[in-house]
Amino acid sequence: xxxxxxxxxxxxxxxxxxxxxxxxxxxxxxxxxxxxxxxxxxxxxxxxxxxxxxxxxxxxxxxxxxxxxxxxxxxxxxxxxxxxxxxxxxxxxxxxxxxxxxxxxxxxxxxxxxxxxxxxxxxxxxxxxxxxxxxxxxxxxxxxxxxxxxxxxxxxxxxxxxxxxxxxxxxxxxxxxxxxxxxxxxxxxxxxxxxxxxxxxxxxxxxxxxxxxxxxxxxxxxxxxxxxxxxxxxxxxxxxxxxxxxxxxxxxxxxxxxxxxxxxxxxxxxxxxxxxxxxxxxxxxxxxxxxxxxxxxxxxxxxxxxxxxxxxxxxxxxxxxxxxxxxxxxxxxxxxxxxxxxxxxxxxxxxxxxxxxxxxxxxxxxxxxxxxxxxxxxxxx
Amino acid sequence: xxxxxxxxxxxxxxxxxxxxxxxxxxxxxxxxxxxxxxxxxxxxxxxxxxxxxxxxxxxxxxxxxxxxxxxxxxxxxxxxxxxxxxxxxxxxxxxxxxxxxxxxxxxxxxxxxxxxxxxxxxxxxxxxxxxxxxxxxxxxxxxxxxxxxxxxxxxxxxxxxxxxxxxxxxxxxxxxxxxxxxxxxxxxxxxxxxxxxxxxxxxxxxxxxxxxxxxxxxxxxxxxxxxxxxxxxxxxxxxxxxxxxxxxxxxxxxxxxxxxxxxxxxxxxxxxxxxxxxxxxxxxxxxxxxxxxxxxxxxxxxxxxxxxxxxxxxxxxxxxxxxxxxxxxxxxxxxxxxxxxxxxxxxxxxxxx
Numbered sequence: 001x002x003x004x005x006x007x008x009x010x011x012x013x014x015x016x017x018x019x020x021x022x023x024x025x026x027x028x029x030x031x032x033x034x035x036x037x038x039x040x041x042x043x044x045x046x047x048x049x050x051x052x053x054x055x056x057x058x059x060x061x062x063x064x065x066x067x068x069x070x071x072x073x074x075x076x077x078x079x080x081x082x083x084x085x086x087x088x089x090x091x092x093x094x095x096x097x098x099x100x101x102x103x104x105x106x107x108x109x110x111x112x113x114x115x116x117x118x119x120x121x122x123x124x125x126x127x128x129x130x131x132x133x134x135x136x137x138x139x140x141x142x143x144x145x146x147x148x149x150x151x152x153x154x155x156x157x158x159x160x161x162x163x164x165x166x167x168x169x170x171x172x173x174x175x176x177x178x179x180x181x182x183x184x185x186x187x188x189x190x191x192x193x194x195x196x197x198x199x200x201x202x203x204x205x206x207x208x209x210x211x212x213x214x215x216x217x218x219x220x221x222x223x224x225x226x227x228x229x230x231x232x233x234x235x236x237x238x239x240x241x242x243x244x245x246x247x248x249x250x251x252x253x254x255x256x257x258x259x260x261x262x263x264x265x266x267x268x269x270x271x272x273x274x275x276x277x278x279x280x281x282x283x284x285x286x287x288x289x290x291x292x293x294x295x296x297x298x299x300x301x302x303x304x305x306x307x308x309x310x311x312x313x314x315x316x317x318x319x320x321x322x323x324x325x326x327x328x329x330x331x332x333x334x335x336x337x338x339x340x341x342x343x344x345x346x347x348x349x350x351x352x353x354x355x356x357x358x359x360x361x362x363x364x365x366x367x368x369x370x371x372x373x374x375x376x377x378x379x380x381x
Numbered sequence: 382x383x384x385x386x387x388x389x390x391x392x393x394x395x396x397x398x399x400x401x402x403x404x405x406x407x408x409x410x411x412x413x414x415x416x417x418x419x420x421x422x423x424x425x426x427x428x429x430x431x432x433x434x435x436x437x438x439x440x441x442x443x444x445x446x447x448x449x450x451x452x453x454x455x456x457x458x459x460x461x462x463x464x465x466x467x468x469x470x471x472x473x474x475x476x477x478x479x480x481x482x483x484x485x486x487x488x489x490x491x492x493x494x495x496x497x498x499x500x501x502x503x504x505x506x507x508x509x510x511x512x513x514x515x516x517x518x519x520x521x522x523x524x525x526x527x528x529x530x531x532x533x534x535x536x537x538x539x540x541x542x543x544x545x546x547x548x549x550x551x552x553x554x555x556x557x558x559x560x561x562x563x564x565x566x567x568x569x570x571x572x573x574x575x576x577x578x579x580x581x582x583x584x585x586x587x588x589x590x591x592x593x594x595x596x597x598x599x600x601x602x603x604x605x606x607x608x609x610x611x612x613x614x615x616x617x618x619x620x621x622x623x624x625x626x627x628x629x630x631x632x633x634x635x636x637x638x639x640x641x642x643x644x645x646x647x648x649x650x651x652x653x654x655x656x657x658x659x660x661x662x663x664x665x666x667x668x669x670x671x672x673x674x675x676x677x678x679x680x681x682x683x684x685x686x687x688x689x690x691x692x693x694x695x696x697x698x699x700x701x702x703x704x705x706x707x708x709x710x711x712x713x714x715x716x717x718x719x720x721x722x723x724x725x726x727x728x729x730x731x732x733x734x
Contacts, residue, residue: 030473033483040490043624053471060427060470068436070427072444147445149395150388199393352393357445 019344021337023061028330031057036327048078054330062337064148064346072152073145073366081141081365089130092119125167132166133159136192137363143196144362154358157195165191182216183209189290198296200356207293215285219278226274234270277311284310291344298348305343313339383455385409387416390446400450402458407437409448419448421462426469430456437466494624499651502616506609511556511576514612518576522560533563533583538727541720545596552666555606561599565728569681571598573605575612583728589677592724596715597660597674597706600667604659610652657705670712675703 035050052075059071096119100112136159143153169184186209193205284307291301305313317332324331382401387409389396398411406420419439426437432453438446450456460466473479533539542561550559557577566582573579579602581595589595605611657674664671716724 026475027472030475030479030483033480033487034473037483037486037490040487040494043494056427057470057472068427070438070445070447149393150390150445150447151393152445350393352395355393357391 018346019062019064019337019340020066021058021062021334021341023058023334023337025331025334027057028334032324032328032330035330045079048082049075051075051078054333058330058333058337059146067149070147071145072147073141077141077365078367081367084365085134089127092122096120096123128170129163129167133163134367136162138367139192139196141363141366144360145366148198149352149355151199151355151357152362154197154199154360154362155192155195156197157191162188162191178220179216180209182212185209185286186212186290193290193294197358198355199358201297201350201354203294203296205290205294207290211289211293212286215282215289218285219282222278222281223274226278227271230270230273231267235264235267238264238267280311280314281307283314297350299350300347302345302347303343304345305339309343383450383452385448385450385452385455387411387449388445388447389416390444395449398448400448400455402462407448407459407462422465424459424463424466426466428470428472429467430459430469432456435459498617498620498624502613502620505616506613509612514609515557515576518557518574518578518611521574522562522576522578522580531565533565533728535723535727535729537723538563538725541716541724542727544720545592545599545716549596549600549603549663549667553603553607553663555603556609557606559603559606563727571602573602573611575609575615577606579603579606586725586727588681590680591673592715592721593670593673594677595673595724596664596669597671597677600660600663600669601656601674603663604656605652607659608652608655610656614649614652654701654705657702661706665712668712669715671706673715675706678702 031054035046035054038046039050052071052073055071055073059069062069096116100116100119136155136157140155140159143155146153166188169180169187173180173184186207189207190205193203196203284305287310288303288305291303294301313335317335320328320331320335382399385398385400387396387398388394396411398409398416401408403418406418407424408418409416419437423440424437425440426435428436430437433451435450435452435456437448437450437459438444542563546559546561553559555577559577559579561579561581563581563583563586567584568582569585569588571579571581571585579599581598581602585598586595589598660674661671664673
C-alpha cells in the first residue's frame with residue numbers, strides 16, 4: 001500500500017512564506033449557533049468549552065510554513081481558572097458594595113470603616129492592576145497550549161511584575177498629557193515579546209517609544225481637530241435646521257424647543273467617532289512597527305497592509321460584535337487569522353533541529369482574570 | 382507500510398518514519414531508533430483522516446508528538462482500525478435541520494432565562510429580611526434625598542402631606558413604615574426606594590392640577606413599596622447583568638449595558654401595571670377618586686415628551702392604565718382644598734406658576 005512518491009512534509013521553507021488560514025464562514029455559522037445555544041442552556045458554563053473547541057478548530061486550520069498549529073488546552077482548565085478569579089476578585093467587591101456599605105450607613109464603627117477603606121482600595125487599584133496581570137497570564141496559558149511542529153510555546157517572565165510596570169507606565173502617561181503613551185506601549189510590547197518562546201527558541205523585540213511617537217502624534221492632534229470640525233459642522237447644521245423650523249413655524253412653543261435642546265445634549269456623543277477612529281489608526285501603525293521590530297531566530301515579520309485596510313478590518317470587527325451582541329467572537333478570530341494570512345510576511349529560516357522542547361509545561365489553569373475583565377486579545381504580538 | 386513524517390515533541394525537526402499496522406496499534410519506526418507503537422484507541426486528531434493528509438497524535442505519548450502521512454489508502458485503513466477518528470475535531474454539522482435546531486434551542490433558552498430571572502428575583506427578594514432591605518433603602522434615601530437643602534418641609538404643607546400619607550398607610554398594610562420625602566428638583570418624577578422610602582420631586586406637585594392626581598401617584602408608589610418592587614428590580618438587574626456577563630462575557634460594553642436596561646424595562650412594565658392595580662384598590666378603599674393618575678399622565682403626554690428617551694420609559698400602555706384606573710367606583714377628593722393649597726407651597730415658593 002505504500003506510495004514512495006508521497007510529497008515530503010518538510011519542503012524547504014520559501015523565503016517569503018506567509019501564514020495561511022483556510023476555515024470558511026459557512027463552517028463557523030453552525031459552530032456559532034451551537035455554542036450560543038449551549039452557553040445559554042448551561043447558564044454560561046459551556047462558554048469555556050466553546051472557547052476551547054473554537055481554538056482547536058481555528059488553530060488546526062492555521063499553518064505556518066505548511067505546518068498547522070495544534071491547540072492543547074482543555075475546557076476545564078479555563079473553567080477552574082475563571083472560578084478562582086471570580087472568588088478572588090468578585091467576592092470582595094460584592095461584600096463591599098452589598099453588605100458593608102449599606103451597613104455603615106446605619107451604624108458606622110471603626111472596624112467596619114477600616115474594612116470598607118481596605119476593600120475600596122482593592123477596588124480602585126487592584127482591578128486595573130489585575131487587568132494587566134490577567135492579560136499577561138492569559139498569554140502564558142495560551143502559548144503553553146499552542147504547539148507547532150510538536151513544540152509548545154511559552155511565555156516566561158512574571159505577570160505580577162508586568163502588572164506593576166503597566167500601572168507605573170499608565171501613571172506616567174497620565175501626568176505627561178498622554179505623551180508617554182508610545183513609550184508605555186513599546187516597553188510593554190518588549191516585555192511581552194522578549195519573554196515569548198517557542199520551545200528553546202526565543203522571540204526578540206526592540207521596538208522603541210520613538211518608533212511609535214509619530215503615530216501617537218497623529219492621534220493626539222487628530223482627535224480634537226476632527227472633533228471640533230464635526231461639532232462645528234453638525235452643530236451648525238442643527239442650528240440651521242432649528243432656525244429654519246422656527247421661521248417656518250414648524251417649531252413653536254416651549255416644548256418643541258425643549259426637545260431641540262435635548263437633542264443638542266447628544267452632540268458630545270459625536271466625540272466617540274474621532275476617538276475611535278484615531279485610536280484604531282494608531283493601533284494599526286503600532287502593530288506594523290511592533291511586528292517589524294520583532295524577530296524569532298533568523299525569522300522576521302512584516303505587515304504589508306495600508307492603514308485604511310486596517311481601519312476597515314477593525315471597524316468590521318466592531319460591527320460584527322455589535323450585530324451579534326458580542327456572541328460572534330468566533331468570526332472575529334477567523335477574520336484576524338485571515339487578515340494575518342493576507343498581510344503578514346514571515347521571512348527567514350529556522351534550524352528546526354536546534355529548537356528543543358522546554359521542560360516547562362505552563363500553568364495548570366488558565367485565563368481566569370482575563371475572562372473576568374474581557375481583555376479581549378486572543379492571538380497577537 | 383507507508384512513509385510519513387514524525388515530530389517527536391523533543392525538537393521541531395521532522396523525521397522520516399515508516400508506519401505499519403501492527404496488531405496492538407500503529408507501529409512507527411525510524412532510521413536510528415524504533416519510535417514505538419501507538420494503540421489504535423489512543424489515537425487522536427484535529428480533523429478526520431483524509432486522502433490528502435492524516436495527522437495523528439497519541440494520548441499520553443508526550444502530548445505534542447505528531448505523525449503525518451499523505452496517503453489515501455492509509456487514511457482509509459486507519460479509519461477502519463480507529464473508527465472514532467471519523468468524529469475527530471468535533472466539527473459541527475451545517476445542515477439546515479441542524480441550524481434550525483440550534484436556532485430553536487437559542488430561542489427556548491432565552492425565553493427560559495428571561496422568565497427564570499423574573500421568578501428568581503421574586504424569590505430572592507422574599508428571602509431578603511425586611512431589616513436589611515430597610516438598611517439598603519436608608520443608604521439610598523440618604524444619598525438621593527438626604528437632609529440637604531433640597532428637602533422640602535414647610536410645616537403647613539408637610540402636615541397636609543402627612544395626613545394624606547397616614548390616610549393611605551392605615552389601609553395599605555405595607556411591609557415597611559412609609560417615609561415620603563419631597564425634594565426640590567426641576568423634574569417631574571416620583572419613585573419608591575427599598576424599605577418604604579418614597580421620593581416625590583417638587584415639580585410633580587407643581588404640575589399636578591389637584592390633590593387627586595398626587596394621591597394617585599402616591600398610591601401607585603405605595604404599590605411599589607407593598608410589592609417590594611425596588612428590591613425585586615434590583616435583584617432582576619443583578620440577574621440580568623449576571624446572565625449577560627456569563628453568556629456574552631462582557632457587561633461593561635455598549636451591548637451589555639444597553640441590553641441590561643432594555644431587559645430591565647420590560648420587567649418593570651409588569652411591575653408598573655401591578656402597582657396600578659394595587660393603587661386602584663387602595664384608593665377605592667380610602668374613598669378617593671381613582672382616576673387622578675390617569676388624568677395626570679394624560680396631561681403630561683399632551684405636553685409632549687420631555688426627553689428623547691421618553692419612548693423607552695417604563696409607563697405602561699396608557700389605555701391599559703386608563704382601564705384599570707377608570708373612575709367607576711366613585712369616591713371623593715383626596716384632601717380639603719386648604720390642605721392642597723398648603724401642599725403646593727411645601728418647598729416655600731408660591732404654588733400658582
